[in-house]
Amino acid sequence: MRHAxxxxxxxxxxxxxxxxALGTPPAELEHVILERALPRAAALFASRKLHVTxxxxxxxxxxAPNAERMKTLATAGDELGNHSYSHPYELARLSAPQVDNEITRAHQLLSKLAPIRGFxxxxxxxSPAMLDTLARLGYRYDSSVFPAPGYYAAKAAVMAGLAALGRPSGAVLTNPRALAAPADPYRPSMTAPWRRGQAPMVELPVAVTPWTRVPAIGTSLLVAPAWLRTRLVAAMGKREFFNxxxxxxxxxxxxKDGIPGELVERQPDLRIPIDDKLDRLDRVLDDVAQRWPFATLGEVAAEVQRER
Ligand SMILES: [Zn+2]
Structure with a gap:
């Protein structure tokens, strides 16, 4: 198995x-990511004939226009995955029936557009309650584990800072046990998803580099200088799978999208013009393509399920 x-x-x-902790964004920007950012992403991937999840x-x-957009992408060969119904950051801390409701409700809606196999x-x-629901729905994979201690520490620092200002963040710290989870695909334990076990679905961890476990995700790649981007992808080369x-x-x-200054101030990636970001990402994808063949997460999961 060697895939990106x-x-x-x-x-x-x-x-x-x-x-x-900024409250709610202006109402007219509620769907700005799907309306304006998603078409740019879709155009980049289509130009490379790359199918994504x-x-x-x-x-x-x-x-309705969002459903239409997603259906068009699925029809063209992309995979759609379940990212919950309402994206509660505290999902892992909610009761099992609440967790089940969030995931199942999302599953029912998304299944109208395409077959859904991943979360x-x-x-x-x-959390274990999430895996219970995924097993019941017959999912092939979960892709939530992100074993990056540095990311965890940085997030904890930002959250502590906001709390000290009396403006608690809506983010929630993950269970620290997940930081020691395997970084390559594995079958999780139903009762401790960050450990190996016998679950019917597989876990596809989000990319961190070998040894140092530096996150190799889009946002960190986009803000990194060119030499570091290249180094991160090269470091990932030792892994069989680049998620x-x-x-x-x-x-x-x-x-161009009218993102309010209060958010731009807090997100360094928003200070990079879109043409630069698209160019950087295109080069990252060139680098990745030299080392791994691309597949969707659903395809990778099917292969991992057969192998382990
Ligand atoms: Zn999210």
Missing amino acids: AVSIDLDGLGCYYRIH WFVIARDIEH RAPGYDV LELHGIDFADAE
Whole structure:
């Protein structure tokens, strides 16, 4: 098994407002990521004939034009994945019936557009209750584990800073046990998803480099200088699988899309013009393509399920 897979979490602007404790974004920007950023991402992947996995917050497709957009991509050969119904960052801390409701409700809505086989938890926080629901729905994979201690530490620092200012972040720290999880695909334990076990579905961890476990995800690749981008991809070369995770916001342009300054101030990636970001990502994809053949997460999961 040697593959790279590109996935894009379609978190709306409201998610970032919650993380940075900014309240709610202007109403007219509710769907800006799907309306303006997603078409740019789709055009880049189509130009490379690259099929990707879009993790959709199901509530967003209750807005008919969004459902239409996602259906068009699925028809063209992309995979759609379940990113919960309403993206609660605290999903792993909710009761089992609440977790089941979030995932099942999303599954029902998304299944109207395409077959759904995979899940990514909001904020990378997977829990045993989530795996129970995924098993019941017959999912092939979960792709939520992100074993990156540096990322965890940075997030904890930002959250502590906001809390000290009396403006608690909407983000939630993942269970620290997940930091020691395997970084290559594995069959998780149903009762401790960050450990190996006998679950019917497989876990496809989000990319971190070998040894140092530096995140090799879109946002960190986009803000890194060129030499570091190349080094990160080269370091990943030792891994059999490169699960390259991007976010819809990586394809936003602060100026062209009218993203408010209060958010741009807090997200360095939003200060890079879209043409630069597209160019950087194109070069990252060139580098990745030299080392791994691309597949969707669903295809990778099917192969891992057969092998282990
Ligand atoms: Zn998300």
